[in-house]
Amino acid sequence: MRQVVLDTETTGLSWEKGNRIVEIGCIELLERRKTGRHFHRYFNPERDLEAGAQEVTGLSLEFLRDKPLFASAVDEFLDFIRGAELIIHNASFDIGFLDYELSRLGPHYGRIEDHATVLDTLAMARERYPGQRNSLDALCRRLGVDNTHRKLHGALLDAELLAEVYLGMTAGQADLMLVAGGDAGLVAHAGTGRLPAVVPAGPRRVLRASEAERAAHEARLEKIAGKSGGKLVWPRAESVPS
Incomplete structure (x- = not known):
């Protein structure tokens, strides 16, 4: 943009x-x-x-x-x-x-x-x-x-x-926006200025975050929320289905 x-x-x-x-x-x-x-x-x-x-x-x-x-x-x-x-x-x-x-x-x-x-x-x-x-x-x-x-x-x-x-x-939130589309699973990282990367179709291995990683994620969200007036555009870890 x-x-x-x-x-x-x-x-x-x-x-x-x-x-x-x-x-x-x-x-x-x-x-x-x-x-x-x-x-x-x-x-x-x-x-x-x-x-x-x-x-x-x-x-x-x-x-x-x-x-x-x-x-x-x-x-x-x-x-x-x-x-x-x-x-x-x-x-x-x-x-x-x-x-x-x-x-x-x-x-x-x-x-x-x-x-x-x-x-x-x-x-x-x-x-x-x-x-x-x-x-x-x-x-x-x-x-x-x-x-x-x-x-x-x-x-x-x-x-x-x-x-x-x-x-x-607006720090933090715009950089994490993902845009997906197409049968091949095109994923573009908003804010990089690079062309979309192609993610191969087919079964994908799902990696779950460890407790330590979830805690680090929550700490990061708290920091971003403080800068953005407490509003986040993505859900917290406890609201994401496991």
Whole structure:
């Protein structure tokens, strides 16, 4: 699966009031691994930043005045995200601004959902950690992601941190998913990027886990459950028929 972790910075909190995007940062993941490819641009918003936005980003119109307009990079941006799953924290905010920028350029650009799907990590975090703070900084602390260098909000830096947070929230479970099918018993390990291996048809020897192995398995599940908010996608040993 190809995923793109995305963050934006804007001139203010509401695109309905004419605020604009001033920075986009994107990190590419392929089968849950960073590829090294990224998209990062600053834009001239053609308007001043609200005081709050300037304070949290450290950006100013003076810095952005000689930067290109969003229109100059829209095709490159859409090419980068096309067909991917976008991973965004508080996705409605960023998608609202991106759709607004696209609408300013004409109906032929459509909406972000015409180019990519979206996964909201804020909604995911609220489900897994109900009643707790689920800001990006709070999730970094909870999952052991080093964010001590985050003094100001920046789209590329925040996308880098969000990539680590997302991988931490989903650690363990995606790597153990198996996809099977066909008479020959094709088995693919999700996340390896390798072609499926062929398992020969016919009788198979069944190996039962020892007590020590079952205990080690349970200890591993406890560790994964702690990272994923207590939710597991496979059954515990006691619920598996012997």
